[in-house]
Amino acid sequence: MQFAGSHILSVTQFERADVERIFTVADRMEPYAHRRRVTKVLDGAILGSMFFEPSTRTRVSFGSAFNLLGGEVRETTGFENSAIAKGESLYDTARVLSGYSDVIAMRHPAAGSVAEFAAASRVPVINGGDGANEHPSQALLDLYTIKKELAGRGRAIDGLRIAMVGDLRYGRTVHSLCKLLCLFDKVQVVLVSPQELKMPGEIVEELRQAGHEVIESDALEASIAHVDIVYSTRIQEERFSSQQEADLYRGRFRLNQSIYTEHCEPNTVIMHPLPRDSRDTARELDDDLNDNPNLAIFRQTDNGVLVRMALFALVLDVVDQVDRHARDVNWYTAGRF
Numbered sequence: 001m002q003f004a005g006s007h008i009l010s011v012t013q014f015e016r017a018d019v020e021r022i023f024t025v026a027d028r029m030e031p032y033a034h035r036r037r038v039t040k041v042l043d044g045a046i047l048g049s050m051f052f053e054p055s056t057r058t059r060v061s062f063g064s065a066f067n068l069l070g071g072e073v074r075e076t077t078g079f080e081n082s083a084i085a086k087g088e089s090l091y092d093t094a095r096v097l098s099g100y101s102d103v104i105a106m107r108h109p110a111a112g113s114v115a116e117f118a119a120a121s122r123v124p125v126i127n128g129g130d131g132a133n134e135h136p137s138q139a140l141l142d143l144y145t146i147k148k149e150l151a152g153r154g155r156a157i158d159g160l161r162i163a164m165v166g167d168l169r170y171g172r173t174v175h176s177l178c179k180l181l182c183l184f185d186k187v188q189v190v191l192v193s194p195q196e197l198k199m200p201g202e203i204v205e206e207l208r209q210a211g212h213e214v215i216e217s218d219a220l221e222a223s224i225a226h227v228d229i230v231y232s233t234r235i236q237e238e239r240f241s242s243q244q245e246a247d248l249y250r251g252r253f254r255l256n257q258s259i260y261t262e263h264c265e266p267n268t269v270i271m272h273p274l275p276r277d278s279r280d281t282a283r284e285l286d287d288d289l290n291d292n293p294n295l296a297i298f299r300q301t302d303n304g305v306l307v308r309m310a311l312f313a314l315v316l317d318v319v320d321q322v323d324r325h326a327r328d329v330n331w332y333t334a335g336r337f
């Protein structure tokens with residue numbers, strides 16, 4: 001695809017070579033994300049950050065990524081603080097805000113809303129999550145993390161064995177990740193969920209069409225025994241009609257250190273898009289895994305900055321200028337990464 005000036009709305013717009021290009025650019029962002037070098041390549045550029053659903057890491061990491069490239073961030077969070085609360089349409093909001101920004105990152109609770117907004121926008125729009133539909137930048141950072149974690153284990157994305165666990169019906173991160181995996185070869189996907197929260201049938205079908213093996217299960221222990229990655233997810237309580245309904249499923253699949261030791265192959269990587277639900281009623285990934293070196297959740301969040309920097313650099317077409325506008329940092333930065 002041509003990245004310059006494009007919206008990033010769904011992983012289905014990528015071919016394998018596009019994903020590889022994003023990962024190559026993400027690798028090149030490391031000196032900047034790891035605070036060894038500073039670049040001002042986006043000096044003067046403005047990111048419109050519009051998050052109409054709760055978000056910590058996606059919102060802040062999009063903003064940090066833009067700042068790390070030298071740009072500035074203007075934020076709108078929550079419907080209550082925006083003119084949408086006065087009845088303004090997505091079309092009008094998009095026409096207005098795209099006049100104030102060079103690129104927009106947006107999250108919205110309705111599936112398809114970010115694409116509708118993008119159609120009216122005068123600048124590229126990156127989907128930061130549209131309802132239960134898609135979360136393309138998360139899928140990219142997840143796959144980038146998978147690639148990096150497996151490289152040290154002599155394995156690759158082709159031939160990957162992954163278990164996705166939890167709310168596969170409403171979890172947009174696993175929807176996007178499954179679609180992205182369709183670009184690769186011979187993947188085995190074990191889908192572990194309560195019967196009522198299964199992966200949508202059309203996504204299972206897409207995986208099978210891509211030649212992948214798909215196993216659906218509602219038993220955690222047996223499903224995580226022979227995989228490279230366990231990708232755990234939170235019950236998406238905000239998508240249920242009531243808290244009581246969400247309570248039926250919360251805490252159903254809990255991974256802790258003793259289950260991991262007993263059932264997983266050594267060095268199985270543990271991932272989660274975060275936030276993990278650490279309340280006693282949930283704990284899908286127990287805190288007792290925090291010292292497990294295979295817990296990759298905070299490497300995922302660090303990688304998110306690299307991948308989002310890569311998306312901005314590609315969409316704003318500055319990849320080859322980043323190093324030209326750079327210098328070493330002045331301050332103490334050791335030990336963080």
Ligand code: NCD
Pocket residue numbers: 057058129135138172173233234236273274275
């Ligand atoms: C996810 C999301 O918002 O879909 N969070 C994130 O962006 N890292 C997952 C979740 O909220 O459970």
